[in-house]
Amino acid sequence: MARLYWIFTSLVLAIAVHAGYVLVAPSYALHRSLDALVAEMGVNRFFILQPRDQARLFPAFPPEHVFGACAFDLADTKIALSANMPGGMWTLTIYSATGDVFYTLNDTQSGTGSFTVSLSLAPSLVDMITQAGTEDSVNITGWEVNTNEPTGLAVFWIPVSEEAMRADVINTLGVTQCRPDSSPS
């Protein structure tokens, strides 16, 4: 009986370690990776990824391609992500702090190169009960994105065919803004 108990306990421990590793270790690795970026660039601020960060986070893309990013923190504020993209192909991907993609946009879907995406924290259950009219709200409405994840990373990608064009693309993408948005919802 005692042997059965220990075998059962060890199986439960195996399941716990398995789940813990799969759910915690990857998030921890991403946190460490993003913490280095945040320490250098700050939160709620747009920046062009440095070549070393680009090679680390997106190694399958050629080094001449341009990546811009904003590490956001929605705990205390909404964020407005305003971009004026160059012509041609581009994508915007918004990642949660656990590496999940919860919003994507590209040049053909947007229909315009100039846009503002508003990011905000989804209302809590208490807020939804106490505030009238919220039952009609949806998670993503046009340029408005509500998420349960208070932190994450928004990433712009622009493929560049020639190294000589990279500086121009960086200048164009560099005017993108990621800032606290005080406008009402």
Added chain:
Amino acid sequence: MNLRKLPGAVLTLAAGAALGLISAMLAIELLGFAPAAPGSIWQSRDTSPDATAHPYAVAHYLLQGRLPASTDQTHEFSADRDQEGNRISAECTYALTGKPDTGHWWSLSAGSGTRGSDPHSTFLTSSDAVRNADGTLSVTLSQQPMPGNWIRPPTPGRYMLIYTVAGFSAAGDAGAVPPFTLNKVRC
């Protein structure tokens, strides 16, 4: 508890913890990894939120310090074997042929596939590749410079090819499947 049984109990718990850790690492490496098409040498990880192995597929990228590509925007495929099923080696020369869709942006690169190493040596993209008159593409993978489309493998030893494609109109776009075959020329 009888103290004589303590070492056995500790050993059993340690074995349980080791089993959980090893099974997690294996699952992250193997689950969610499927051929792009039946019989294809190209494989991809499905990181979409509704994939059954979603946490494992995403964990594979995050543990390498990478961010997974959005499956709505880009697809990434890898191949570590040639058409005969042999591991790709930097000591050999290979011919990569196919007819990629002109409506998509794509990139081919060679990487060691191991964390912390120089992941990708050279890139060939849809904007700089030279196509044959019939629209097909011929690429040579070799340590030595070759005329035409050439990809230099990373450091000697085994490596893998990475095919990244973007610019498709809808999920499941057939143009996203790698159209390339890989044949060994010589070693």
